[in-house]
Amino acid sequence: MKKPNILSIDDEPSFTVLLKEYFEPRGYDIDITSAGDKGLELLHEKKYDVVLLDLRMAGLDGGEVMAEINRSNAGTKIIFITAYNDSGKTRERLMGEGAYAFMEKPITSLKRLEELVNRAVKAD
């Protein structure tokens, strides 16, 4: 089975680089960007199975990017990875709006993230 296509959008470039370095050698197709609008451009050009999305970003933030994905890229799973923590309020809201999962930074295991990505694709 083909491994999922991943898009990572995070305003912390070193983090997206880390993800790329992890996922690529494991056979995933992964694109990275550090701005929301750039991410949306990529989404228009290519179909991604999973988007790993930061929440708070200058310019378009994670919530806005998700809304756009929900509108134009139905079926793309969104996993939020963020340091933002307001005791679960935002998490609940975003899950309610269709996010697949919510992971808090610092992520404690790349392995678990990988499993999560795989589960997300299989969930359909």
Add this chain to the structure above:
Amino acid sequence: MNLYGISNILIAITSSGIALFVYVKGYRSKLCKIWSVFALCVAIYGFGAYMAAGAKNHDSAFFWWQISYVGVIMLPALFLHFVYVFLDIRKTFLIKIVYLVTLVILATDIFNKQLFIGNVSLLFKNSELFQPAWWVYPPGPIHIFYTLFLYAGILIYAHIKLIRAYKRSERSKQNQIRYFFLATTLGFIGGGTSFLPCSGINIYPVFNITVPLYPLIMTYAIIRHQLMDIEVIIKKTIVFASLFIILFGVFVGITLITQELIAEGRIFGLAISALIIIFSVRPLEDLLVRGTDKYLFQKKYDYRQLLRTFSDEVLTVLDLDMLVNLTVNKLVETMKLFNAAMLLHDEKNEEYRIVSSTGLEDVEFKLKDDEEIIVYLRKNRQHILFESEDGQISLSGNIKRKISGLRSSMVIPLFHHKDMVGILSLGKKKSDEEFTQDDFDILLPLARTLSIAIANARLFEKLSVAQAQAAQREKMAVIGTLSAGINHEICNPLGIARGQCEMFLLNLKEGLYAGKDPEDLLEKAKLIMQKVIDETDRATVITRKLSSFAKPAKGKLEGNVRLKKEIEEVASLVEHDLRLDNILIVREIQPDLPYIAADRKQVQEIFFNIIINAAQSIVSGGKITIRAKSDDKKVYVEIEDTGVGIKKTNLNQVFNPFFTTKDPGKGTGLGLFLVKQIVERNKGRISVQSEQGKGACFRLVFKAIVPEKVKI
């Protein structure tokens, strides 16, 4: 009028005035009552003698001498009675006998013309200066008995009593007894010279003039009864006596000269004397006071004025430490004390503890709330004098031992409403003098003022602490809302560092590195480790900044605060967060900005609050511009935002406490209020300019420190 007449009219006037004064002042005290009757009798003596000596004829003189002697006869008995009461001698037998004898003699004076007065004669017929005067001569047998046994006898007996008591007495009482001796010398002996012509010794009773001083001195000693200052009264006596002698000399001299020169000399002379006396009495008195001060007492009594001035000043001191130190030092210095201390109540430890002292070895001295002396002071709310017997308290040896560490001569409780906020302890005067009523007149009001000043200073301290706490809470609350930015700056590096390591290990485990050149692998590992180090450093920087920022301010001004650095520190802390809200921080800061004298943390708080406030006023994206420039004397900072601005009507309220336009629960309304307080505490000024819809601009001015004064 002759000299004798003048001295007698003086006696009559001063003594009757004193009789009334003493009675009004101390009508409850037995001592004062006796003394006022005594003074009244002296007045009767003076008035009678005045009328008698200048009488027109024999009968009139006789009558007035009878009246005069009513007063005189009473004096020995009253004096003895007075001494008994003063020395607290309980046996009254002798006094009763003496009063009885006095009554008998009074009766002979009034009812029998021969037995007491005998007869009266015009004496000093040839005296030009003093003029002739009617005198009791030759006296009756009872008169002789009276003079020898009552007048002289009782005087000697009473003084023996006083001398004995003097040896046993505490110092304050000794002081009073010294007055008595001084007064008696002037009064009884001066008055006694009036008896000389009666006994056929024709010496003019010049010393009668000292009699008015006698009741004056005694009265002073009684009214200022607890303690007194012998030097002051001696000084006053010297001034008064010299003044009198000089003026009298002028009067006599001018009268004599004018009498020689002109026929109507006497009236003319009187007029000139009166003029001279009127115009010279004040300057002469000043001269004498200054002279005695300068040559005899070296101005040491000026401290009272100093202390009075200090009482006025003390209320303006709001720093508690400064207040207590100032007080203790001022008291020691002006009153010339060996030592002094101020104890303040420590509610937490339930004790009174020395907060400032001079001349004490045990500077840590404290008294527990349940200590006997504390209980006593709280109950009685009165000062305690330790070296005096007539201080209203007899202290147990235990108390005296307990507070021996204070080496107090007196302690004054400081009451504010119901609370005894502190205790002022004063040691001995270096002059070895007692504390006098004059001292109390200053110290006790000073203590009251001090109590208020201490309460004020404490309140101010509490308020400052409360304000600092509020500022801290506000700061922490804002840091909380900044968590996104802070988390971002901490969690990302942590996640990346961890991820890099995890990835390397997983790659190794899952065989992704299989067949790789060990050199390449080592390179890879090195790269990862460098990344981990970089990311850890990044996290460290932000935690350091955060912890230094979160620390409460010290409240001390330092002379080397660099505004540029502090602004940068704050800006970097909030910048990330603001960027997420699309707020840009623009810096226009002059590179060589001078130092300012301030508390570094407080300066950070100021900028933090203003920047956050500015950011909160920006709805969707905008700019905060921080400008800073300086001239020779001042550093100017502007923080301008592109937010919603402030309504004109609110403009003068933004620095008021609890003023907020934010939704309930969103703002405490303390932010800008605290900012203003802190700015002022750091010797700066803050103002705001704004137009609704066009943003706001906060302007701050601090005093620049000239470079050579900077401590590096």
